[in-house]
Amino acid sequence: FLDDGIELRVETVTQHGKSKLLLGTTSGLWQFTDRKFEYLGALDPMLKNRITSIVTTKNDEIKVFGTKGFGVLVLTNDTAIYLNSSHGLTSNSVTSLLITGNLLWIATNNGLNCLDLTKVGTDEMRILMFSKQHGLISNEINQIAGNQEFIYIATNEGLTVFNHKDYRPVNDPPPIYINGFTVMEEDMPVRTGYSFRHNQNFISIRFTGISYREAGNLVYKYRLKGLGEDWVSTTNSQVEYAFLPSGKYHFEVMAVNSDGLMSSQPAIISFIIKPPIWKTWWFITILVLAASVLAFLFYSYRIKQIRHEAVLRNDISWYRQQSLARQMDPHFVFNTLNSIQSYIIKNDRLSSSQYLTKFSRLMRLMLNNSQQIAVPLNDEVSALNIYLELESIRFQEKFEFYLNIDPVIEPEVCYIPAFLIQPFIENSIWHGIMGIDRPGYIHVDLKLNETGNQVICTVEDNGKGRAQSMAEKALNDKNHKSLGVSIVESRLSLLNSLYGIEMKIIYTDLFDKQGNPAGTRVRINLPIIL
Incomplete structure (x- = not known):
């Protein structure tokens, strides 16, 4: 019968019932009834594959379909059973x-292959396999036919x-x-148990089954x-395991x-791979x-270090307050106020007003700086400049002063400890210039060091020098000691310990051409x- 709307390549035809034909085609299972084609591939996914053979029992209770590449489908009235190489098919x-x-x-x-249909789908099902080892002329079979006594097997051979x-x-x-055991390509005597190092993890096992047929x-x-619980099938008589973990x-x-x-x-063999040390x-x-x-230990060290830093900071704060107290010395404040009073008595309103303005500004700068651990260099220089102006006016301009800042320094963002420079300027005035009968000068020079992490401050005067000043102190006041300078030296020592840097004070005596004392440089x- 010809139907122009259907194009089928038929592999096998089997009668089903009295008036139906089952067609195994390259596109799956079809049925031909009353001159009509019907596709049956939707009944089971297996039936959509290429069907190469169809057989049924006499009463059509069991239908078996063979496929190209997907094994066998056994259909009964209410179940579908799949058979493939995982079940034992060749x-x-x-x-x-x-x-x-x-x-x-x-x-x-x-x-x-051969199996009992009554045991399909049960635990008793067992597939028998026949090949050239059993006497077949070839394993590649084209078609079979036969009865309960003889099976005829057609092959290309x-x-x-x-x-x-x-x-x-x-x-x-x-x-x-098991007749062979190799570790790292070295043969080992076969026994039940082994123990290996972590790097002896390349294992090869050889085995042999005995069957003469x-x-x-x-x-x-x-x-x-x-390594796993699943069984693996192979025809090889050797397996290898590489890089086994411990x-x-x-x-x-x-x-x-x-x-x-x-x-x-x-056959069983056990071994242990030890973990690395x-x-x-x-x-x-x-x-x-x-x-x-x-x-x-690190925690203890850090606690000790933090406590030490806290002690250093407390000491630095104490010395900073002492430096502030020295700069706001009552004697200096009293003398300054006396000078302002003298201007007022002389009815010199302009001078008294200017003097008072500078003095109040100096007090404000000192109090502001006392609240900070470090202050901008600009603020420190401003306080020094006002201090020198007040002292110069108070001593009737007995000395001149110069403040010079290296142009590479940005004084607004360069922070230094407060109250470290003023005691040395005060020493230059009181113990240097006040003892000479010539015009005095004080030069203050600020520049960066080579590494850029320190400001080098130089205070130079043309006073009587340290040797003469110390001799006079010995005669006039043996117990007097410059507390301002000693406080600065203590603060610098504490800062050295806190920041791990080297800060020091260097004194240099100056002499004229005749060898007479001509001042001091600090x-x-x-x-x-930062």
């Missing part, structure tokens, strides 16, 4: 099917006639032996417990013959303890505080 490419009594014969491109009633299957399972063509099933392993292998019989007991519990324990001790290294 291949999933089925070429022909045959039912003789209760036996289903499945021809493939890799041998012949010729025809095999198989009297399956005379076939006697092997009833004894094949024994299995199979002629060395047994199938092996093996697993390595500790742990306990239990290797099991069994042989399976063509009748599906499996070794009664697996850095993964052992005692090493980790020691490491944790060592880390804990180090952490505790160099102070001031830290730049």
